[in-house]
Amino acid sequence: MLEVKQVSKLYGNDRGVHNIDFSMQRGEIVGFLGPNGAGKTTTMRMITGYLNPTHGQIWVDGHSMSDNPKKARRKIGYLPETPPLYPEMTVQSYLRFIANLRDVPAREQKLRVGEAIDKLGLQGREKQIIRSLSKGYKQRLGLAQAILHQPDLLILDEPTSGLDPKQIIEIRQLIHELGENHTVLLSTHILPEINAICNRVLIINQGRVVLDERPEHLGRTMGETFEVSLEVKGPRERILHELRSLPSIGEVKEVDAPEAGAAAPAASALESLESAESATDEATDVPAVALSSAPAESVKLLVTSADRAEDIREALFFRLASAGLPILAMKRESLSLEDIFLKLTTDEPADTSKEEGDTDA
Numbered sequence: 001m002l003e004v005k006q007v008s009k010l011y012g013n014d015r016g017v018h019n020i021d022f023s024m025q026r027g028e029i030v031g032f033l034g035p036n037g038a039g040k041t042t043t044m045r046m047i048t049g050y051l052n053p054t055h056g057q058i059w060v061d062g063h064s065m066s067d068n069p070k071k072a073r074r075k076i077g078y079l080p081e082t083p084p085l086y087p088e089m090t091v092q093s094y095l096r097f098i099a100n101l102r103d104v105p106a107r108e109q110k111l112r113v114g115e116a117i118d119k120l121g122l123q124g125r126e127k128q129i130i131r132s133l134s135k136g137y138k139q140r141l142g143l144a145q146a147i148l149h150q151p152d153l154l155i156l157d158e159p160t161s162g163l164d165p166k167q168i169i170e171i172r173q174l175i176h177e178l179g180e181n182h183t184v185l186l187s188t189h190i191l192p193e194i195n196a197i198c199n200r201v202l203i204i205n206q207g208r209v210v211l212d213e214r215p216e217h218l219g220r221t222m223g224e225t226f227e228v229s230l231e232v233k234g235p236r237e238r239i240l241h242e243l244r245s246l247p248s249i250g251e252v253k254e255v256d257a258p259e260a261g262a263a264a265p266a267a268s269a270l271e272s273l274e275s276a277e278s279a280t281d282e283a284t285d286v287p288a289v290a291l292s293s294a295p296a297e298s299v300k301l302l303v304t305s306a307d308r309a310e311d312i313r314e315a316l317f318f319r320l321a322s323a324g325l326p327i328l329a330m331k332r333e334s335l336s337l338e339d340i341f342l343k344l345t346t347d348e349p350a351d352t353s354k355e356e357g358d359t360d361a
């Protein structure tokens with residue numbers, strides 16, 4: 001659907017974008033991420049034909065943007081960061097005007113405008129002056145103008161920027177729906193947006209693409225080791241022994257391990273309750289109640305795969321089950337998109353905090 005081949009735009013002093021190279025298949029929703037000034041808008045403006053590359057070629061559905069710009073642009077719907085709206089017009093008259101500009105045949109215009117209004121939830125606002133629309137509705141109208149001429153490829157430059165959280169969710173949902181019939185490239189600063197709607201992520205930094213991957217493969221691409229957090233019920237030493245004797249396991253780390261020399265909390269609670277019980281047997285039955293609700297001993301661990309990428313969850317399950325050590329919780333840990341973004345776009349060490357992965361047990 002889209003081929004961006006070795007495209008550069010040089011503004012001097014090494015600013016601009018350099019050798020951008022990627023392609024998009026029909027139906028993909030690609031998130032385009034990068035810090036301020038990384039080159040997202042420049043790249044999007046070249047794809048939409050508003051800016052000529054210094055070097056390189058862009059094809060949209062087989063049409064070269066430099067040799068056949070009219071045909072290539074016909075395939076694209078573009079929502080720039082600031083939607084090109086005319087505040088004095090009504091929603092309907094604006095969309096009719098845009099339909100004319102985009103050469104939508106006169107007999108189809110009413111139908112196309114009606115479809116765009118329906119798809120973007122603008123019903124009931126056809127006669128409203130654009131100036132009086134909320135920012136969220138202006139953004140809906142921006143999306144409506146982008147799809148009016150039935151393009152295959154949508155280029156959306158920060159479509160949720162400046163919206164409140166409710167509007168963000170609504171616009172995200174609309175983009176998700178538009179993605180059912182369009183190929184979408186959207187730039188954003190909001191990282192969870194990528195996980196919510198995109199099936200691929202492109203990260204650009206200082207004018208160069210530094211990552212092109214599906215969200216579920218990010219960890220593997222970044223050389224992440226498969227890691228699982230576990231809570232297992234049973235005696236600590238036995239649990240550690242079972243885990244350490246599993247060949248597929250690399251490192252076993254205790255989380256919140258008791259300090260050396262200190263008794264295990266559950267065991268010491270049990271001992272003190274038992275002695276309290278014998279001392280207060282006749283006076284009160286409180287200790288007996290407390291004893292029955294004492295927490296069972298469990299150990300929290302972080303376990304990594306010996307083979308880095310190998311999924312160790314099944315091996316853990318079968319080994320601990322056969323040893324009669326119940327797993328109370330098991331969760332795959334993975335690098336967050338924030339960690340990866342920071343790692344690739346700053347010199348600062350990435351935050352090593354983990355977040356839940358997509359494929360939790």
Ligand SMILES: Nc1ncnc2c1ncn2[C@@H]1O[C@H](COP(=O)(O)OP(=O)(O)OP(=O)(O)O)[C@@H](O)[C@H]1O
Binds near residue numbers: 017034035036037040
């Ligand atoms: N017209 C221009 N003249 C000179 N330099 C420019 C021009 N437009 C962009 N640049 C420079 O090119 C680089 C990329 O800018 P661009 O606006 O594409 O980044 P961006 O990723 O869209 O940033 P933001 O997230 O802040 O919108 C920056 O260094 C910017 O200063």
